[in-house]
Amino acid sequence: MPGGAIGLTLTGAAVVTAILAPALTTIDPFALSGPVLGAPSAQHLMGTDALGRDLFSGVVHGTRTSLLVATAVTLLTFVCGTGVGLVAGYRGGLLDDLLMRATELFQVLPRFFLVIVAIALFGPGIDRIVVILGLTSWPVLARVVRGEIIAMRDLAFVRAAEAAGASRMRIVGRELLPNVMPSVVVLLCLLFAQVLLVEASLGFLGLGDPNVLSWGLLAGQAQGFLRVAWWLAFFPGLAIMMTVLGVNLLADALSMPGTRGGARET
Amino acid sequence: MSGWFVVRRLLQVVPTVFGIVLVAFLLIHIAPGDPVLALAGEHGDAEYYAFMRERFGLDQSLPQQLATYFLRVAGGDLGHSYVHGRSTVSVIVERMPATLLLTGTALGLAVVAAVPLGALAARRPHGARDVTISGIALVVYSTPIFWIGQITLLIVSLWLGVLPVQGMTAAGSTATGAARALDVMRHLALPVLVLASQEIVVLFRLTRTGLIDELGRDHIRTARAKGVSERIVLLRHALPRALLPAITVIGARAGHLVAGAVIVEVVFGWPGIGRLLLGALQTRDSPVLLGLFMVVAFAVVVANLVADLVHASVDPRVSLR
Numbered sequence: 001m002p003g004g005a006i007g008l009t010l011t012g013a014a015v016v017t018a019i020l021a022p023a024l025t026t027i028d029p030f031a032l033s034g035p036v037l038g039a040p041s042a043q044h045l046m047g048t049d050a051l052g053r054d055l056f057s058g059v060v061h062g063t064r065t066s067l068l069v070a071t072a073v074t075l076l077t078f079v080c081g082t083g084v085g086l087v088a089g090y091r092g093g094l095l096d097d098l099l100m101r102a103t104e105l106f107q108v109l110p111r112f113f114l115v116i117v118a119i120a121l122f123g124p125g126i127d128r129i130v131v132i133l134g135l136t137s138w139p140v141l142a143r144v145v146r147g148e149i150i151a152m153r154d155l156a157f158v159r160a161a162e163a164a165g166a167s168r169m170r171i172v173g174r175e176l177l178p179n180v181m182p183s184v185v186v187l188l189c190l191l192f193a194q195v196l197l198v199e200a201s202l203g204f205l206g207l208g209d210p211n212v213l214s215w216g217l218l219a220g221q222a223q224g225f226l227r228v229a230w231w232l233a234f235f236p237g238l239a240i241m242m243t244v245l246g247v248n249l250l251a252d253a254l255s256m257p258g259t260r261g262g263a264r265e266t
Numbered sequence: 267m268s269g270w271f272v273v274r275r276l277l278q279v280v281p282t283v284f285g286i287v288l289v290a291f292l293l294i295h296i297a298p299g300d301p302v303l304a305l306a307g308e309h310g311d312a313e314y315y316a317f318m319r320e321r322f323g324l325d326q327s328l329p330q331q332l333a334t335y336f337l338r339v340a341g342g343d344l345g346h347s348y349v350h351g352r353s354t355v356s357v358i359v360e361r362m363p364a365t366l367l368l369t370g371t372a373l374g375l376a377v378v379a380a381v382p383l384g385a386l387a388a389r390r391p392h393g394a395r396d397v398t399i400s401g402i403a404l405v406v407y408s409t410p411i412f413w414i415g416q417i418t419l420l421i422v423s424l425w426l427g428v429l430p431v432q433g434m435t436a437a438g439s440t441a442t443g444a445a446r447a448l449d450v451m452r453h454l455a456l457p458v459l460v461l462a463s464q465e466i467v468v469l470f471r472l473t474r475t476g477l478i479d480e481l482g483r484d485h486i487r488t489a490r491a492k493g494v495s496e497r498i499v500l501l502r503h504a505l506p507r508a509l510l511p512a513i514t515v516i517g518a519r520a521g522h523l524v525a526g527a528v529i530v531e532v533v534f535g536w537p538g539i540g541r542l543l544l545g546a547l548q549t550r551d552s553p554v555l556l557g558l559f560m561v562v563a564f565a566v567v568v569a570n571l572v573a574d575l576v577h578a579s580v581d582p583r584v585s586l587r
Contacts, residue, residue, distance in 0.1 A: 104278070105285035107518075108566045112525035113559040114289070120547060120555045121297035121304055193408065200410045201529055205544065219412060223533065230420055237413030245408035252404075 004253025010246025018063040029057040047231040065214040070195040076134030085145025103139040111136035189251035271585035286563045307348035345553035354557035365538030376465035384473025403467045415460045415533035432535035457534045476508030517573025
């Protein structure tokens with residue numbers, strides 16, 4: 001599976017860059033360290049911006065922000081989505097109905113605009129981006145988990161555990177959860193890639209934390225200099241594309257070929 | 267389509283709309299600072315704030331405030347922009363046509379482009395043509411839309427100089443009629459292409475998977491066995507059924523489409539709600555942002571509703587569920 005290998009390489013490269021960021025570049029990304037709007041050169045691999053700040057250093061340090069936000073949102077979604085899906089699917093009845101209505105509401109909320117309103121009212125910050133993206137991303141996961149649990153809850157191995165007197169917690173945690181994990185992991189990978197893109201778009205509009213470097217922030221700052229400095233727009237966007245592509249390829253490789261092609265559309 | 271289904275589906279809209287208003291209400295009240303700032307913007311004077319407090323009943327108890335707010339929204343009052351000196355709704359409605367032109371054209375182009383591409387790829391799954399198209403699709407799917415915009419703008423407008431770069435019409439243009447329409451179309455071409463690229467990719471993947479699925483079914487084998495030409499098998503027997511899920515997906519992606527339009531408008535200086543949103547962020551005009559959130563949320567609800575009704579009218583199985 002060459003796609004999976006490429007995916008793993010690209011994702012791995014982004015993770016390593018984020019971890020080793022201070023070692024990879026010795027230039028302070030906020031320092032005025034070079035010529036104004038300098039083209040890429042040996043000293044400044046990706047050129048410099050309008051204040052003479054090193055873009056390579058900015059992109060390397062921006063990796064941390066993007067991956068951190070995506071990881072936090074993915075974890076939050078995992079907890080909410082799997083939790084709701086397990087409870088709704090296993091318990092059924094009125095609780096299931098209520099949770100599914102809530103899922104429908106969260107699914108229509110335009111999360112991009114919701115984040116914008118929240119930032120306008122609460123001020124900029126990465127924490128609120130994470131909370132809102134996390135709280136609006138779980139419905140798809142919850143629906144998939146619920147569906148799988150409903151298909152599974154009357155199967156022999158669950159019945160056997162119930163007959164053996166296993167508690168509900170044990171059945172959900174030890175019998176059901178491990179069996180939904182393959183689909184959960186694939187969905188979370190696709191979500192991770194999506195969050196990277198949303199976070200970049202927010203940064204592009206200047207909605208991230210202005211004191212924390214991110215790929216989207218760099219791309220947004222480049223917008224005013226397209227005519228004179230192509231590199232400012234080119235490299236941050238390239239970094240996002242490579243990372244998102246890597247995670248998407250990984251998700252494709254993890255899913256069974258042909259059976260989950262529609263998962264990304266939901 | 268049974269009348270029952272229509273009624274049931276319409277009733278589902280009620281709690282959703284109420285939920286959206288409730289989310290907006292909670293945001294206004296959880297936010298630090300006086301709720302009147304969220305409803306009226308930051309730059310008003312004391313008299314104006316007193317007027318807005320009265321209007322939204324901010325001196326009443328919270329449940330009463332929620333009721334007042336709900337009635338206000340139901341009456342089409344989403345707040346008042348002090349910066350624009352007008353109601354939020356009128357500010358947003360004024361920018362809608364430009365955004366609708368952009369999103370509508372992009373969606374049309376996406377459908378027209380994605381279906382043939384999907385058919386081409388599904389003909390021989392995992393063949394050279396499929397691998398190439400699907401590979402390109404995955405790369406486009408993984409690219410932030412602002413970057414597609416920036417790179418397209420760099421190449422087509424700045425280096426090749428064939429199409430205009432910014433705005434909806436040429437600067438200072440007073441042209442009317444056909445000349446103006448042509449001018450707008452020239453300005454529209456690049457933003458539409460960029461916005462459509464994301465939708466093309468999603469619809470392409472859907473068409474491809476749907477067709478591959480459908481072409482392996484018994485009724486297709488029967489059609490082929492009785493000598494129906496491959497073209498008719500594809501166009502008449504496989505494609506209509508394969509495209510059914512696309513209706514729902516287009517509806518469900520309405521929010522994505524508008525969010526994409528906002529970014530594209532910022533890149534290309536297109537005078538729709540994206541530019542309005544950016545301006546509102548800079549002037550901290552929260553009523554406009556709150557209004558945009560609700561307008562887009564309601565639009566998504568309507569898009570889902572329409573998609574479900576269309577789906578049910580072409581596929582009777584839906585309304586029996």
